[in-house]
Amino acid sequence: MRNTWMTVAFAAAAAIPAFGSDVGTVKVSNGSVxxxxxxxxxxxxxxxxxxxxxxxxxxxxxxxxxxxSDNSLVSVGPDSRFAIDKYAFDTTTYxxxxxxxxxxxRLAAVSGKMVKQSPESMKIRTPSAIMGVRGTExxxxxxxxxxxRP
Amino acid sequence: xxxxxxxxxxxxxxxxxxxxxxxxxFFAVLPAPDxxxxxxxxxxxxxxxxxHTAYGSERLGEDGALQGGEVSQAxxxxxxxxxxxxxxxxxxxxxxxxxxxxDELTPESKAELDRIFAEIKRRPLPDIxxxxxxxxxxxxxxxxxxxxxxxxxxREMLVELGIPPERVQARxxxxxxxxxPTDDEVxxxxxxxxxxxxx
Numbered sequence: 001m002r003n004t005w006m007t008v009a010f011a012a013a014a015a016i017p018a019f020g021s022d023v024g025t026v027k028v029s030n031g032s033v034x035x036x037x038x039x040x041x042x043x044x045x046x047x048x049x050x051x052x053x054x055x056x057x058x059x060x061x062x063x064x065x066x067x068x069s070d071n072s073l074v075s076v077g078p079d080s081r082f083a084i085d086k087y088a089f090d091t092t093t094y095x096x097x098x099x100x101x102x103x104x105x106r107l108a109a110v111s112g113k114m115v116k117q118s119p120e121s122m123k124i125r126t127p128s129a130i131m132g133v134r135g136t137e138x139x140x141x142x143x144x145x146x147x148x149r150p
Numbered sequence: 151x152x153x154x155x156x157x158x159x160x161x162x163x164x165x166x167x168x169x170x171x172x173x174x175x176f177f178a179v180l181p182a183p184d185x186x187x188x189x190x191x192x193x194x195x196x197x198x199x200x201x202h203t204a205y206g207s208e209r210l211g212e213d214g215a216l217q218g219g220e221v222s223q224a225x226x227x228x229x230x231x232x233x234x235x236x237x238x239x240x241x242x243x244x245x246x247x248x249x250x251x252x253d254e255l256t257p258e259s260k261a262e263l264d265r266i267f268a269e270i271k272r273r274p275l276p277d278i279x280x281x282x283x284x285x286x287x288x289x290x291x292x293x294x295x296x297x298x299x300x301x302x303x304x305r306e307m308l309v310e311l312g313i314p315p316e317r318v319q320a321r322x323x324x325x326x327x328x329x330x331p332t333d334d335e336v337x338x339x340x341x342x343x344x345x346x347x348x349x
Contacts, residue, residue: 025349027238027275048276063236067277067349071241077233104173106233110182110240120191127173128194129210134202135188137180139230145171146212 018026022049023087024068028075032059059104062110070096072122080105085125089114098122107140109133167243170213176229178207178221192216199326212264237272241349244303248342251287251296253303256339267311270348277349278318280304285341286334298322304344 013102024035035044036055044056044064056064058080069090076082081103089096094117102124104124111133114121120132126142177192181204189202197216199208207221226234244266246259255263270276282301284293301320309315330340 011242025275025277027273028236030236042281063232065236065238065240067238067255073238073240073349075233075236075238077230077236081169081302108180108230108237110237111188125209126175128214129175129177130193131177132193133188133192134190136186136188137188138201139176139178139180139226141176143174143176143230144187145173 010049021074022069023052023084023089024050024066024072024074026050027067028063028065030063031061031078033057033062035063052084052087055081057081068098068112070094070098070112070114072098072114073110074100075093075108076102077106077108080107082107093117096121099125101125102140102142103127104142104144106142109140110137111135172210172212174212176207176208177201177210178205178226179203180205180226196245241347242269244269244346244348245343246346247339248300248344250285250337250339250342253296255297263307266346267308270308270313270346271311273348276313276317277309278313278319280308280320280346281327281345281347282320282322282346283327283329283341283343284325285338286328286332286336290324294322294324296322300342300344304346308346 026044026046029044029046033044034041034057035050036057041047046149050066056076058064058076058078060078063075063077065073067073068087083101085101086097086099094113096114098114111122115133115135119134122133124131124140127141131140165168177190179188179201181187186312187204189200190209192199192201194210194214194216199216200216205221207219209217209219211217212263246262247256249256280301282297284297298320301322305318305320308318328341329343330338332338
């Protein structure tokens with residue numbers, strides 16, 4: 001019985017960091033890479049910790065790679081804009097939810113523990129479509145809409 | 151009335167949805183490094199497509215229609231080469247084994263250290279969690295301490311290697327997570343270990 005309680009206590013302690021504010025870390029940062037957070041734009045070098053509702057913005061020479069807490073890997077290419085709309089991951093149950101929006105540019109991703117546990121818990125929106133991820137590696141590109149015809 | 155709904159549905163289907171200009175998009179499934187082929191689901195209004203083959207793709211056109219197809223490796227490289235290159239290295243786990251009742255590595259594991267350290271050093275900014283384990287010989291309390299001592303010892307070695315201390319966490323799991331399940335009080339070398347999780 002005592003063992004059981006110790007295990008439960010450990011599991012609870014282990015789960016706490018997952019609900020902290022940091023959801024992922026910038027592991028690769030080439031050229032112009034910034035994040036928009038609470039209305040401000042700051043450079044995002046390697047080591048930058050990301051939070052829900054951060055937007056990653058790259059310039060024409062920029063690309064960035066992020067490792068999320070469930071081991072999902074996401075990279076964005078040049079001239080891209082990717083928002084982390086929602087991210088939650090429970091390190092004990094592996095349950096979670098990941099919603100991001102690629103409003104322009106390119107993205108590559110390898111899904112993590114969350115999707116392995118429950119397919120389509122990761123969703124990527126584009127301005128005109130929604131993608132659910134069942135696994136594992138995929139790419140997305142979004143182009144500007146055509147100018148309105150006269 | 152039914153006709154009207156039908157007509158509305160038909161126009162909605164054709165347009166996908168009635169929400170202004172369409173941003174064209176492209177989606178493709180790639181084979182993972184381990185060869186695994188996953189699947190993605192692309193939805194646009196009433197259109198619902200599943201891509202579950204390597205290099206299978208869907209293109210969303212300006213007209214709002216999805217078109218399935220296959221993309222060549224060359225086109226993936228041309229469009230996504232820079233993007234794919236920015237993907238972080240996948241997380242890795244290394245296991246090293248210890249002498250009985252000790253925080254000293256086995257000779258075999260000592261011989262593996264260089265290879266593992268080299269692999270860790272290739273990452274620009276590793277996040278490392280070292281988790282120590284024991285076999286079932288001894289009390290739970292003793293094994294909790296021993297497993298943490300093993301993890302702390304490995305943490306010191308990683309810091310000596312040049313990994314910033316704040317990037318390495320050490321935890322002990324005692325005898326709770328046996329690699330090889332055994333009864334209590336069983337000597338089992340494969341359970342005397344640390345796992346080094348690197349991200």
